[in-house]
Amino acid sequence: MTGGWRNALNLARLMAKGKDLKAITIRSIDLHTVLLPYLAPFETSFGAETDKVAVLVELATDAGVVGWGECSIELWPGYGYETAVTAEHILAEFLAPAAVGETLADPRDFPALIKRFRGSHHARAGLEAAVWDAFAKTNDMRLTDCFAHYAPAGHESEERATVGVSIGIQPSLEATVAVVSERLAQGYGRVKLKIKRGWDVELARAVRAAHPDILLMLDANSDYRPEDAEHLAQLDEFNLLMIEQPLSHDDIYHHGHLQKRLKTPVCLDESVKSASDLQIALQVGAIGILNLKPARVGGFTESLEMYRICAENDLPLWIGGMLEIGVGRAANVSFAALPAVNLPSDISATDRYFAADLTEPAFTLGPESTLAVADGYGIGVEVQRDRLEAAKRRWREQNPYGGA
Ligand code: OSB
Ligand code: MG
Helix, strand or coil: CCHHHHHHHHHHHHHHCCCCCCCEEEEEEEEEEEEEEEEEEEEECCEEEEEEEEEEEEEEECCCCEEEEEEEECCCCCCCCCCHHHHHHHHHHHHHHHHCCCEECCHHHHHHHCCCCCCCHHHHHHHHHHHHHHHHHHCCCEHHHHHHHCCCCCCCCCCEEEECEEECCCCCHHHHHHHHHHHHHHCCCEEEEECECCECHHHHHHHHHHCCCCEEEEECCCCCCHHHHHHHHHHHHHCCCCEECCCCCCCCHHHHHHHHHCCCCEEECCCCCCHHHHHHHHHCCCCCEEEECCCCCCCHHHHHHHHHHHHHHCCCEEECCCCCCHHHHHHHHHHHCCCCCCCCECCCCHHHCCCCCCEECCCCCECCCEEECCCCCECCCEECHHHHHHHHHHHHHHCCCCCC
């Protein structure tokens, strides 16, 4: 992009900031449940997943603008308790009917429309993402600029998100070191390894021995107990960027005790599900770094509030991933390009996940381990209808729950 054009755009954005934008009226909401094979299975402490499952939300406004959102879930209720079937049920029976016909002058007013329904954060985040995309497109804005518009004063999109790669549990230490080396050769500047009880200290030792200087971190996905603190303290010698969610998915408090025992910063993922949880974690000293997943916290409005809290408290922040399809990936890159997202995010290039994604263009890894925000209004990527239909068919044919 040329400097002159970019400067004019920035000036327009500065003038727009704080001003009201054009409202949207939600005319219809269509749900598409899709199944898309991963290039390789992804194994964590709670199990292995072979395919991405997602409910894609297609929202049309009265003016004919179409917004897309992704409910990032998994085949098994391992990370969270939602599945494609529960997300579909909650969306179709409750959330979508409460949204259709409503007019929004500010996308942050959306959560109030569905406030009377509790839980199902991933389902509500998918619908809210479609609202944000439609709202940005209605106002001829990229989604990243729309987020910046509602971020604290002076926070403008940085155009690129700095990213890393999350590596699942491999069959051996040698296999892990080989995958790490391959990802580094591809240009990833930060590596996250999944760990579980019995697959931790020797893993960190082997990868550190092979790569003494890389940015390295571990993610336990809640596998440890408070009494494992002594054991986990052995990880301090490996100069890790952080250890993510060592203790239970619903435990904030004991992470505070653990952090006192560890030099390695504790990063919370699963157990921080809202801005309120984040305040509690800060108050009890349970959090050194936040992994913010818009899907986990119920959407981008709550994410923006948590972003503000991180910025105010100088809490290091990055955006987590759920191995999303392009719809969710594009929105997450748009958010991760905000300036207070100051550690590498778990958003890798399309070819780390899929042979062919459902959207175009693909995300490719750029210089210094970055992904560029997609050009174009809203999420900036286009759903490919033929691939969408094929992925819906795959879901209908292979639905492991045997549902209709
Ligand atoms: O804990 O961060 C996690 C994927 C599925 C469920 C939970 C997690 C993950 C990842 C994937 O680590 C990160 C990515 O999307 O690349
Ligand atoms: Mg995690």
